[in-house]
Amino acid sequence: MNQILIKNGTIITMNPDREIIESGSVLIKDNKIAQVSKDEIKVNNDTCIIDANRKVILPGLIDCHTHAGHTMVKSLGVGKSNDWVDACLKIYSTGSSLSFWETDASLSALEKIKAGVTSSLILFGGGTDLLRSDKPDYAVSYAKSFGENGIKGIVAVGPNRPPYPTMFYDKENNTPVESSLDNQLEVTAELVSNIKSVQNNRVSFCVSAPKFFPEEMDDETLSKSVAYMYDKVMDLRSQNNLIFTQDGHKEGSISISDKFNALGEWALLSHSITLSNDDLKSIKKHKPTIVHNPSSNYSIMGRCPVPELLDDGIRVVIGSDGAAPDRGFDMFRHMSQCMHYHRRHFEDTTILPPGKVLEMVTIDAAEALGLGSELGSIETGKVADIILIDMFKPHLLPMNMPVTRLAHYANAADVNTVIVNGEIVMMDRNVLKVNELDILEKTEEESKKMLSENNLNHLTNIPDNFWKKSRL
Numbered sequence: 001m002n003q004i005l006i007k008n009g010t011i012i013t014m015n016p017d018r019e020i021i022e023s024g025s026v027l028i029k030d031n032k033i034a035q036v037s038k039d040e041i042k043v044n045n046d047t048c049i050i051d052a053n054r055k056v057i058l059p060g061l062i063d064c065h066t067h068a069g070h071t072m073v074k075s076l077g078v079g080k081s082n083d084w085v086d087a088c089l090k091i092y093s094t095g096s097s098l099s100f101w102e103t104d105a106s107l108s109a110l111e112k113i114k115a116g117v118t119s120s121l122i123l124f125g126g127g128t129d130l131l132r133s134d135k136p137d138y139a140v141s142y143a144k145s146f147g148e149n150g151i152k153g154i155v156a157v158g159p160n161r162p163p164y165p166t167m168f169y170d171k172e173n174n175t176p177v178e179s180s181l182d183n184q185l186e187v188t189a190e191l192v193s194n195i196k197s198v199q200n201n202r203v204s205f206c207v208s209a210p211k212f213f214p215e216e217m218d219d220e221t222l223s224k225s226v227a228y229m230y231d232k233v234m235d236l237r238s239q240n241n242l243i244f245t246q247d248g249h250k251e252g253s254i255s256i257s258d259k260f261n262a263l264g265e266w267a268l269l270s271h272s273i274t275l276s277n278d279d280l281k282s283i284k285k286h287k288p289t290i291v292h293n294p295s296s297n298y299s300i301m302g303r304c305p306v307p308e309l310l311d312d313g314i315r316v317v318i319g320s321d322g323a324a325p326d327r328g329f330d331m332f333r334h335m336s337q338c339m340h341y342h343r344r345h346f347e348d349t350t351i352l353p354p355g356k357v358l359e360m361v362t363i364d365a366a367e368a369l370g371l372g373s374e375l376g377s378i379e380t381g382k383v384a385d386i387i388l389i390d391m392f393k394p395h396l397l398p399m400n401m402p403v404t405r406l407a408h409y410a411n412a413a414d415v416n417t418v419i420v421n422g423e424i425v426m427m428d429r430n431v432l433k434v435n436e437l438d439i440l441e442k443t444e445e446e447s448k449k450m451l452s453e454n455n456l457n458h459l460t461n462i463p464d465n466f467w468k469k470s471r472l
Contacts (some may be wrong), residue, residue: 003029004027005043005048005049006325008051009052010022010052011036012378014058014363020402021036023038025041028157028419029422034380054391054399055389055392058116058389061115061315063117064368065124066122067321068105068322069092069101070324070325071107072103073324074323075323077459078460081325087456088457091454093168094167095171096132096138100446101138102144103145103270105142109151112329112432114426115328115331115415118385119385119420120158121154124138124157129210129248133158134166134170139155139397143203147199147202148433148434149431149433152421158209159233160184166184191205192243196240206242207243208247212253212257213251213256214256230261231260234260243268243369245269246262251279263282263288265289265313266370267288268291269290270319271304287315290317291318292318293318296321301342306342310356315364318357320334332412336408339352339407354407364376384419384423390415390416396414424427
């Protein structure tokens with residue numbers, strides 16, 4: 001039996017009592033937490049001992065909204081969001097090879113590990129609603145490369161928006177592909193019903209579907225097509241007991257998902273800005289999880305009413321929406337952004353206390369993914385997904401008030417050690433399961449190739465008004 005003892009650290013347990021243990025110890029046996037104690041835990045000589053003196057012991061962070069592909073296209077367009085979206089649509093549909101998706105997976109997993117993110121929900125594509133769903137090979141290759149780093153992920157797959165067929169390009173065989181709705185549904189079914197997971201269940205698949213707006217439902221033909229699509233996706237969800245996620249909700253779109261029976265406690269709805277009264281009624285009725293993305297462009301265009309939803313008993317969690325166009329997977333940044341965003345709106349510094357935002361990236365996020373009995377807190381019997389934060393740094397001292405320090409002052413670079421499933425995947429900021437330098441060099445190579453093949457190098461140029469002006 002493999003054993004790890006973490007001793008002498010400040011344990012922020014996130015257990016039901018939100019207990020904080022000074023100079024505590026955590027014993028890990030195989031992949032589970034065997035003991036949490038304020039007293040010394042005696043172990044045998046074969047035990048791996050980690051001295052957490054001057055460190056916080058915390059459950060692994062959980063990011064409930066990320067995108068595959070985005071780490072490779074971050075910053076393109078230099079702030080011109082339409083250019084960036086167009087680049088995503090082009091790359092993801094016709095300009096991406098298996099190597100592109102594998103490289104993106106390795107890079108994003110590396111960044112997440114070094115930021116203390118041990119689990120994440122990953123939309124397989126994005127930009128707007130573009131998912132690579134013409135064949136399962138892309139999602140499988142992504143998931144395998146992602147899991148090699150030792151991290152956990154749930155990859156959301158599903159059909160694209162009409163009209164159909166959706167146009168893709170198979171770069172391995174130099175062949176254009178026309179993918180019908182039924183073909184995309186078949187690919188989704190293959191991934192979630194047959195393949196289900198890779199890398200010893202470390203990376204699994206769930207379902208997604210595009211959102212629609214009330215004004216679009218005036219088109220009877222479109223409405224029938226959407227109804228057919230949702231029926232098929234919801235059948236897959238229920239048959240396989242999966243979570244369901246959607247991106248980009250706003251201005252009545254949640255009420256449309258409700259119309260097509262796509263809401264429940266198993267649903268995670270991202271962004272959710274500028275909600276209509278009908279949206280709010282649907283949320284209160286079905287109690288989906290709302291994924292707030294405080295650092296995203298959507299949160300510039302409108303506000304997700306996080307404090308109001310929490311007061312109504314709705315679970316709200318935080319997603320990075322990373323890692324593009326202008327944000328990464330640093331959940332400490334997003335916690336801080338969340339607090340300041342809503343405090344500015346209400347002109348009230350008591351809104352969203354540090355403890356609440358920490359819940360939104362640990363125990364609340366685990367429950368949103370249907371994993372609350374396994375993850376999100378440091379408790380006996382739970383899976384050992386644990387991170388250590390080095391608190392002995394100028395911006396984190398003095399070492400009192402650890403939760404407040406983490407939520408307001410910490411950043412990804414403060415994560416010292418990461419344990420996933422009882423396995424040490426990073427120690428003293430050195431990743432142990434992959435070669436970090438190889439990933440970085442491969443990323444540079446693949447990025448240059450992607451930009452050149454898609455004629456997108458111009459999007460890396462500095463635009464007019466970048467300097468000495470108040471806006472581009």
